[in-house]
Amino acid sequence: MPTGTVYGTGGGLYRVALDAGPVVDAFLRGKVKREALTGERVVIGDRVRVEPAEGGFTLESVEPRTRQVVRRGQGGRRAKVVAANVDALVVVTAARDPDPRLEAIDRLLVIAESDELRGVLVVNKVDLPEARPAADELARRYARAGYDVHLVSARTGEGLRELRAVLCRGTSALVGPSGAGKSSLLNALEPGLALRTGELSRRGGQGRHTTVSARLIPLPGGGLVADTPGFGDVGLWGVDADQLPGCFPEFRPFLEGCRFRGCSHVHEPDCAIRNAVEEGRVSAERYASYALLREEALAAH
Numbered sequence: 001m002p003t004g005t006v007y008g009t010g011g012g013l014y015r016v017a018l019d020a021g022p023v024v025d026a027f028l029r030g031k032v033k034r035e036a037l038t039g040e041r042v043v044i045g046d047r048v049r050v051e052p053a054e055g056g057f058t059l060e061s062v063e064p065r066t067r068q069v070v071r072r073g074q075g076g077r078r079a080k081v082v083a084a085n086v087d088a089l090v091v092v093t094a095a096r097d098p099d100p101r102l103e104a105i106d107r108l109l110v111i112a113e114s115d116e117l118r119g120v121l122v123v124n125k126v127d128l129p130e131a132r133p134a135a136d137e138l139a140r141r142y143a144r145a146g147y148d149v150h151l152v153s154a155r156t157g158e159g160l161r162e163l164r165a166v167l168c169r170g171t172s173a174l175v176g177p178s179g180a181g182k183s184s185l186l187n188a189l190e191p192g193l194a195l196r197t198g199e200l201s202r203r204g205g206q207g208r209h210t211t212v213s214a215r216l217i218p219l220p221g222g223g224l225v226a227d228t229p230g231f232g233d234v235g236l237w238g239v240d241a242d243q244l245p246g247c248f249p250e251f252r253p254f255l256e257g258c259r260f261r262g263c264s265h266v267h268e269p270d271c272a273i274r275n276a277v278e279e280g281r282v283s284a285e286r287y288a289s290y291a292l293l294r295e296e297a298l299a300a301h
């Protein structure tokens with residue numbers, strides 16, 4: 001039975017890139033359909049088996065996922081898988097215009113950690129006047145936290161070779177605020193894609209883009225980019241307050257050192273994380289994000 005990868009979903013049809021080459025449309029039936037009805041959806045990135053049928057292909061089965069991007073259930077809602085078999089979450093921000101929002105970057109990196117995806121930060125628009133100090137500051141902050149950071153410009157091409165090396169491996173979800181330059185970066189890397197400005201990862205929910213569906217974009221130079229509309233629109237996606245300290249990689253070496261088990265790292269005495277902040281071993285800004293996101297996680301329950 002032919003195998004392939006789901007490149008797009010929407011309107012009950014699944015666009016499947018067969019390993020043998022052609023891209024075909026498949027529809028659900030049987031067991032897979034029942035699972036779809038109970039909430040286990042087939043999503044972009046899923047590895048599937050299809051069978052030729054009258055009028056196209058049927059989707060016969062879905063292989064177990066290695067990793068998945070999950071919007072966890074909150075307030076009794078079901079967890080919703082957004083993309084399967086994603087390797088890296090590439091957070092794109094502009095050095096300026098729009099100005100970077102640290103807590104928004106940290107929120108996306110927390111989602112990456114909780115889904116065990118490699119988090120990468122891309123700082124775009126370094127060509128703009130006075131962008132450089134802001135970009136350098138971001139690079140310092142996030143390199144210290146343990147992330148790969150790339151300073152790039154879709155306009156001048158600076159840093160694009162390194163970005164291509166990141167994206168050409170496996171499947172990456174490209175996320176970040178609209179206007180950061182995600183579409184422009186992909187066009188600069190692969191002019192053949194001809195994405196419209198603002199085309200990537202439009203916000204879901206409102207206006208004329210409500211029916212936009214998720215897709216995987218194959219880069220001609222290798223690699224797949226997941227376009228997941230609405231990503232990051234809804235806060236932390238159900239990451240628990242308890243899970244949160246482990247989602248800051250630079251906290252991990254200190255987590256066993258607190259006096260109290262289950263320390264929230266906010267008000268308890270002898271907190272190893274707060275000590276590390278005071279000693280300058282953990283960035284005070286990242287800690288401030290932690291405290292903010294913790295409030296957010298607690299408020300969501």
Ligand code: GDP
Nearest residue numbers: 125153154155178179180181182183184197198
């Ligand atoms: P997206 O919403 O993240 O896909 O962002 P777009 O790719 O649509 O870019 C938003 C705006 O920023 C557009 O007007 C682009 O021309 C501009 N832009 C994108 N990348 C750069 C860059 O590297 N330098 C400068 N100066 N402008 C850029």
Ligand code: ZN
Nearest residue numbers: 258263265271
């Ligand atoms: Zn603590």
